[in-house]
Amino acid sequence: MEATCPSDRRELRRAGWITGAAVLVLGALTLVSRTDTRASTLATVVDVGATLAAAALVPLLLRRPVTGALAMAVLAAFSPAATPAATIGVLRVATVRPLATAMWVGAVGVIAHAIQGVVRPIPGLPYGWLLVIDVVTHAALIAWGALVRLREAARVEERRRAEEEQAERIAAARRQERAAIAREMHDVLGHRLSLVAASAGALEYRPDAPAEQIARAAGVVRAGAHQALEELREVIGVLRADDLVSGDGPPQPTAADLPALVEESRQAGVTVTLSSAVDGEVPETLGRTAYRVVQEGLTNARRHADGTPVRVVVAGAAGEGLRVEVCNPMPIGPVASDASGTGLVGLAERAASVGGRLEHGVTGDGQFRLSAELPWPA
Structure with a gap:
């Protein structure tokens, strides 16, 4: 059948x-x-x-x-x-x-x-002509049917290719969305866990600190661990979903959240100065990129140069662009390294996605400088 x-x-x-x-x-x-x-x-x-x-x-x-x-x-x-x-x-x-x-x-x-x-x-009708008509008629029927079959096969193949292309587009969109989620997970969890590590380090090396300072550091550890756990649950829940739709997650941070980000690091014992000279309201996408640059810079400073002061500069205006810079002195002695470098790679991709560029390296005066130049249309 x-x-x-x-x-x-x-x-x-x-x-x-x-x-x-x-x-x-x-x-x-x-x-x-x-x-x-x-x-x-x-x-x-x-x-x-x-x-x-x-x-x-x-x-x-x-x-x-x-x-x-x-x-x-x-x-x-x-x-x-x-x-x-x-x-x-x-x-x-x-x-x-x-x-x-x-x-x-x-x-x-x-x-x-x-x-x-x-x-x-x-x-x-002579018998000879009957045979000629007979052969020609059947040949025409076979040719006609073969043409119909070929056209149907071509339509089936075209439909198959269209379905494969559609499936590939969906898979590519899901891969892209998962890559974006992975970058968010790195940025957010790296920042949270570095805060926890800094506060835990303070408790370990300053057991004789005042009770108030110990309680504050312990509170930072507890809150940071709790927030990291909640964010990890959200990310795992999204990754398990069959359909990944951008914009379905929690509200994303913007430039207006930078003071709170800096304050978190200060509560963890990091000396941070924030210099902001922004004229106007930063667009949401641009502000989110600036936030991630500062977040990655603070995370790297705590991870690789713990105990050094960090300077954050955010400046710009519509039509001039937005400049984000995070600097900290290079520590004396061996420096912990992150062999993967995935944070800076993902950050460079994020900056490029909005038409900007990211630079990082050691300056002549011994400062490690992470900076981003982001376009801000008028």
Whole structure:
């Protein structure tokens, strides 16, 4: 069975009714056109029976094209009334089966009509011309069916490619969204955990500190760990989702949140000075990028140069651009390193996504400088 699902079965039944009706009508017209006074009663009975039998074979033709077409060709060998059904059978095979199969089924049809020309000759038509018409007609049916089959195969291939391209676009969008989530996770969790580590370090190395200072450091550790855990849960929940849609997460930070970010580091014991000379309200996307630059700079300072003062500068205006800079002195002695460098790589990609550029390195006066130049349209 070629059709298995309900919709296919309905289409098959509909095609069966239409084809069966066509076979009956064409068979009846053939009977009328071939009827003459010399025709015997037996020949008429055979023609009527062949017409009805051909109509009854239509469901078989639709489900098993080769078998149905061969059965109709046998009927056509003895009755011209079955010729329309036999030609429909050859056309059906040519549209759904390979060309080689259609050719040998067509050859059987040619032989069947050659026999019909002997058994039931057409008055006034020489047998030679009958064979020529027979061969040409079947060749045309096979060519027509092969063309239909090729066009259908081309449509199927085009639809398959379109579905693959659509699936690839969806997969690419999901990969891009997951990459963005990974960058956010690095920025946010790295910042939170570095605060926790700095405060825990203060508790470890200053056990004789005043109780108030110890309590404040312990509070920073508790709050930072709690926030990091909540943010990690949010990220894992999004990554587990089947559909990733941008903008469905919690509100993203902007330039207006920079003072709070700096204050968090101060509470963790880092000496941070913030110099802001921004004229106007920073656009949301631009402000989010500036926030992440400062956040990464503070995280790296705590991780690689703990105990050194950090200077943060944010300046700019519409039409002039926005400059973000985080500087801290290089520590004396060995410096902890982050071999992966994923934070700065992701930060550079983030700056490039808004048309800006990111620079980092050690200056001539021994300062580690992380800076970003971001466009701010007028």
